Amino acid sequence: IIQVLRGELSDYIKYNHYHQLTTHGLMKDYTTSELSHLIDELRFKGFLNEYNEILTCDESVKELLNNDVTVYTTPFKHKSKEKVFINTIEGVDRALYSELVEVRRQLSEKLNIAPVSIFSDYTLEEFAKRKPESKQEMIAIDGVGSYKLKHYCPKFLETIQSYKTNI
Incomplete structure (x- = not known):
């Protein structure tokens, strides 16, 4: 989900045609850590549910999407630089x-x-x-x-x- 929101173009995203979704790249200005924090907050507040590694939402999300309700989240704490993982041969057998x-x-x-x-x-x-x-x-x-x-x-x-x- 985070990769789609950030607009990434991995083989997995292309294979599943996720790059064609209207939400692809919608939150490209956010880091992976920020989006992960946001998803955790929405899960904690009951807007998102997880079952068997699948995120689902219920009717309460409509209020959120229609701006009928405001959600206050705990502030995101930036760590020192976010690691960017790229394919590397360092340490790989x-x-x-x-x-x-x-x-x-x-x-x-x-x-x-x-x-x-x-x-x-x-x-x-x-x-x-x-x-x-x-x-x-x-x-x-x-x-x-x-x-x-x-x-x-x-x-x-x-x-x-x-x-x-x-x-």
């Missing part, structure tokens, strides 16, 4: 990364979904950097939610463990 890309490709073909819907390149690079050994370590990596942890991570954990054993 390229041999492991290649194996993880192949696992993702096989899964995507088996499930008939886009590879990026399973995990982004960034997430696979993080796997190749950190080499997680458990689901607890995987859930701490950006791009891994409860659904992906349950359905996709076991195969990736198996690949990482096998790789570590063979090096």
